[in-house]
Amino acid sequence: xxxxxxxxxxxxxxxxxxxxxxxxxxxxxxxxxxxxxxxxxxxxxxxxxxxxxxxxxxxxxxxxxxxxxxxxxxxxxxxxxxxxxxxxxxxxxxxxxxxxxxxxxxxxxxxxxxxxxxxxxxxxxxxxxxxxxxxxxxxxxxxxxxxxxxxxxxxxxxxxxxxxxxxxxxxxxxxxxxxx
Amino acid sequence: xxxxxxxxxxxxxxxxxxxxxxxxxxxxxxxxxxxxxxxxxxxxxxxxxxxxxxxxxxxxxxxxxxxxxxxxxxxxxxxxxxxxxxx
Numbered sequence: 464x465x466x467x468x469x470x471x472x473x474x475x476x477x478x479x480x481x482x483x484x485x486x487x488x489x490x491x492x493x494x495x496x497x498x499x500x501x502x503x504x505x506x507x508x509x510x511x512x513x514x515x516x517x518x519x520x521x522x523x524x525x526x527x528x529x530x531x532x533x534x535x536x537x538x539x540x541x542x543x544x545x546x547x548x549x550x551x552x553x554x555x556x557x558x559x560x561x562x563x564x565x566x567x568x569x570x571x572x573x574x575x576x577x578x579x580x581x582x583x584x585x586x587x588x589x590x591x592x593x594x595x596x597x598x599x600x601x602x603x604x605x606x607x608x609x610x611x612x613x614x615x616x617x618x619x620x621x622x623x624x625x626x627x628x629x630x631x632x633x634x635x636x637x638x639x640x641x642x643x
Numbered sequence: 644x645x646x647x648x649x650x651x652x653x654x655x656x657x658x659x660x661x662x663x664x665x666x667x668x669x670x671x672x673x674x675x676x677x678x679x680x681x682x683x684x685x686x687x688x689x690x691x692x693x694x695x696x697x698x699x700x701x702x703x704x705x706x707x708x709x710x711x712x713x714x715x716x717x718x719x720x721x722x723x724x725x726x727x728x729x730x
Contacts (some may be wrong), residue, residue, distance in 0.1 A: 475671065479664055484656030487663075491655050501660055508667050509674075571646035575654065578647045597648045 475512065482525070483508070486532050492594060493536040493587050503539060507532050522608060529599060530609045533591055540587055550588035550620055551627045565625040570597055573632070581631045589624035596621055 486507050490500035510531055518527055540547055570593060573581065582590050588610075595601045595609065607617045645653070 475668060476664075479667070483663065484659050485652075487659045488652045488655035491658070492652075497658070501663060504659075504663060505667050505670065509670065512671065570648060573647045575647050575650050578651055582651070594648065594652075597646055598652045 474515075478511065479508065482511075482528050485525075486528065489529070489532045489591075489594065490536060492582065492590055493533070494539065495583060499539075503532075503536060507535050510535065522605060525599070526601065526605050526609065529595065529601075533609060536591075537587065548586050550592075551586055551623045565622060565629060567597070567625075569625050569629050569632070577632065577636060580635060581628050584631045584635075585624065585627060589620070589627060592617070592620050593624050593628070 483504065487500055487504045490503040490507070491497065494500050494503060507528075511528060514531070518524065522530075537549065540549075570578070582593075585593075592606060592610070595606045601609075603614045603617050606612075607614050610617065612620070
C-alpha cells in the first residue's frame with residue numbers, strides 16, 4: 464500500500480530492470496508456457512510491490528523475490544492440477560545421501576537444448592530446487608527457508624533431482640555424452 | 644564460465660516481452676487511482692456506519708424529525724375558542 468500511496472515510479476522501474484528478467488525466466492521454467500509466464504510475472508511484480516513493507520531483511524531481497532515467485536507458481540500449478548507431483552518421491556534407488564554421489568556435471572555441463580528438454584520433464588519442485596542451487600547459487604539454508612524444509616531434506620531432494628535428471632537424459636539421449 | 648543452467652536462464656531472460664513493463668505500470672496506475680478514490684470515500688462511509696451502529700442521531704435524521712414535529716398536531720390540546728359561538 465505504501466507504493467500505491469507514494470506512487471513513486473522510480474521504485475517500480477528500478478525493481479523491474481533488476482528482477483523482471485529473472486522472474487520471467489523462473490516462471491517459464493516452472494509453468495512451461497510463455498503466455499502463463501508473462502501473466503505470472505505481472506502478478507508476481509504486483510505482489511512484490513504491495514508487500515514491500517513486509518520484507519524483513521532476514522533474507523536477501525533476491526531470495527525474497529524468488530520465494531514469492533516460487534510460491535505463486537506452485538499455487539497456480541496446484542489450482543490447475545490438484546494431485547500434481549511437486550517433487551520426485553523416493554525412487555527406491557536412493558537409500559541415504561552417502562550411498563550415491565551424483566556429480567554436478569550431470570546438470571552443469573549438459574548442452575543447453577538437451578538440458579531444457581530434461582528440465583521440462585522434471586517435476587516442478589525438482590526444477591526449482593536445481594535452479595535455486597545452480598542458477599541462483601543459494602545456500603542449502605536459504606533453499607530450506609524458501610521451501611520450508613530442513614537442510615538434510617534439501618540435500619536429499621537435490622540428489623534425487625539430479626538422479627531423476629540423469630535418468631531422463633538416458634531415456635532421451637541414450638549414452639551420448641552429456642556435453643553433446 | 645557460466646554453467647548450462649545459467650546459460651538457459653540467460654536465454655529465457657532475453658525472451659522477456661518488452662510490453663510487459665508498460666502493462667504492469669498501467670495496472671499499478673489503475674490500482675493507485677482506485678486506492679485514492681477509496682481513501683476519499685471510505686473514511687466517511689465508515690464514520691456513518693460507526694455512528695449508526697453506535698446509536699448516534701445523525702444530522703440528516705434530526706432534520707427529518709424537526710419537520711415531522713412541525714406538521715404533527717397535538718390532538719390532546721383543545722382548540723382555541725377563536726370561532727364565534729353559533730348560538
